[in-house]
Amino acid sequence: MKPGNLKEEILRLKAGRDAIILAHNYQREEIQLLADFIGDSLELARKSSKARGGLIVFCGVDFMAETAAILNPGRTVVVPDPAARCPMAAQLPVELVRKAKREHPDAAVVLYVNTLAEARAEADVTCTSANAPQIVNALDEEKILFGPDKNLAWFVQQRSDKRIIPLPDNGYCYVHRMFSPADIMLLKERYPDAEVLVHPECDPEVQNLATHICSTSQMLVRAKASPAKRFIIATEVGLVKRMRREFPGKEFIPALESALCEQMKKHDLEKLYLALRDVEHVVCVPPEVATKARAATERMLEISGRAAHD
Ligand code: 13P
Ligand code: SF4
Numbered sequence: 143m144k145p146g147n148l149k150e151e152i153l154r155l156k157a158g159r160d161a162i163i164l165a166h167n168y169q170r171e172e173i174q175l176l177a178d179f180i181g182d183s184l185e186l187a188r189k190s191s192k193a194r195g196g197l198i199v200f201c202g203v204d205f206m207a208e209t210a211a212i213l214n215p216g217r218t219v220v221v222p223d224p225a226a227r228c229p230m231a232a233q234l235p236v237e238l239v240r241k242a243k244r245e246h247p248d249a250a251v252v253l254y255v256n257t258l259a260e261a262r263a264e265a266d267v268t269c270t271s272a273n274a275p276q277i278v279n280a281l282d283e284e285k286i287l288f289g290p291d292k293n294l295a296w297f298v299q300q301r302s303d304k305r306i307i308p309l310p311d312n313g314y315c316y317v318h319r320m321f322s323p324a325d326i327m328l329l330k331e332r333y334p335d336a337e338v339l340v341h342p343e344c345d346p347e348v349q350n351l352a353t354h355i356c357s358t359s360q361m362l363v364r365a366k367a368s369p370a371k372r373f374i375i376a377t378e379v380g381l382v383k384r385m386r387r388e389f390p391g392k393e394f395i396p397a398l399e400s401a402l403c404e405q406m407k408k409h410d411l412e413k414l415y416l417a418l419r420d421v422e423h424v425v426c427v428p429p430e431v432a433t434k435a436r437a438a439t440e441r442m443l444e445i446s447g448r449a450a451h452d
Contacts, residue, residue, distance in 0.1 A: 148411045152176055155418040160195040163414070164210065166202035167358040168380035168406040171387075173201050173414060180384065182359035183209075183255050184270040184446065190214060191443060199417055200425070201409045203228040208259045211425040212432045212439060219425040222413035226405045230343075231256045233313045234290035239264040242287050242309050249307065250283035253438070254291050256315075259427045263434035266441070271342050272357035273446040275301035280445045289313055297342040297349060317403045318343035321376045326351045326397055329374045333395065336372040339364060340397075344376055352376070365389055378403045 143151065153176070156163060164186055165177035174180050179189050183206060190198060190210035198219045200207040204227045211219040234253070239261050243251060253265040254274070262268060269277040275298050278286055285305045288295045290313030299306040321344050330338065330351065339361045340352035349355050354364050358381050365373055365385055375382050376397040385394045417423055427435070 143412070143415070148415050149176060152411065152415050152418060155415070156199075159197045159418060159421070161197035161199055161418060162193055162195050163199045163201065164189060164193075166206060166380075166406060167362075167384055168378045168403050169201045170380070170407060170410060171383050172411055173409055174380075174384060176411075176414070177201065182270065182272055182357045184272040184357065185359055186210070187213065187255065187270070187439065188443060190219075191440075193217065197418075197421065199414065201414065202226070203231070203403075203405050204425075205231040205256050205258055205262075207425045208262075208427055208435075209255055209439060211427050212259060212436045215429075215432065215436075218421065220417045220421060221423050221425060222409040222417045224423045226408040228256055228315075228405055230290055230313060230315045231258050233310060234258075234261050236261045236264060238310060239287075239289070242307070246285060246287055246307065248283065249285040249287045250281045251287045252278055252281070253289055254294055255439070255442075257290060259431050259435045262438055263431045265435075265438040267445065268435075268438045268442045270357060270442075272360055273442070274298045274342070277442055277445055278302050278304060278306070291315060291343055293318065293345055293349070294342045296346050297355060315343040317378050317401050318376075319345065320401050321345070321348045321397055323347040323351060326374065326376065329395060329397060333372055333374065335370065336374045336393075336395065337364070337368055337370045338374045338397075339376065341377040348376060361385070362388065365392060365394070377401070378406065380406065 163177045165180045187209050191213040207221045251265045255268050289309030292308045295308040337353040372393045374395050382396045
């Protein structure tokens with residue numbers, strides 16, 4: 143089918159099935175343009191917790207789609223391509239969380255939403271890149287088991303007096319690990335007027351060069367509010383396209399053109415069409431896992447919502 147017809151068919155099926163399309167900021171532009179809502183992990187979790195209608199089509203990686211399924215027990219969530227799996231989420235098997243809990247019974251377990259449902263069910267609360275320090279600092283415990291991203295754990299440790307224990311020792315995102323301080327220094331020299339917006343999954347040496355450390359959607363908020371006209375963006379390049387589209391009067395320079403999350407890009411219009419047509423690739427989380435993971439996710443939404451209104 144031609145792309146134009148595909149778009150029309152997707153919109154027709156979407157209306158017929160009373161479906162909502164949710165897309166992460168790293169999705170291909172053609173998917174972003176068809177989505178009902180585009181956002182970062184926190185916004186997508188919030189949006190899916192309020193989703194209405196018959197079907198949620200989730201264009202993002204596995205842990206995000208699982209969040210939508212966990213928060214919507216009565217609704218069907220499908221993904222265009224089930225191979226869109228975040229390698230970092232796979233770095234924290236549930237056995238490791240259970241072992242760490244036995245070794246540190248006095249610690250709270252805070253897991254990044256980039257964690258698969260089974261492991262997340264062992265958490266006291268989840269967090270995203272938009273609210274991690276806020277969640278950790280809201281807890282009573284002084285010792286925190288935090289995973290799976292070691293760089294996000296470092297970011298939180300800089301903003302908390304609590305003892306943060308990374309879980310596993312060296313969890314990482316292969317995309318954000320590609321950014322180097324040398325590349326950022328070079329761009330800063332070339333564009334001294336630019337703000338440097340860095341995702342907290344980047345290495346500490348890269349975070350130390352940032353004007354602001356932000357989640358993907360916080361980067362959009364900053365770009366809009368800032369008086370600066372130029373921004374160096376250290377995150378996956380899909381976000382840069384959205385920034386250019388939404389703020390045509392400002393300049394966005396990717397810190398690394400090749401910073402591309404292959405897993406996020408697995409979804410395309412053809413697969414989106416098929417997922418809607420056949421209601422295929424349904425996200426299934428076993429009910430007992432979903433109930434526990436939902437409690438940890440809702441606690442995060444409650445704490446971060448509460449802080450937003452303080
Ligand atoms: P955000 O929640 O900041 O969009 O990050 C999600 C992610 O997967 C970053 O790699
Ligand atoms: Fe996972 Fe990294 Fe891709 Fe985000 S960018 S989905 S953390 S691999």
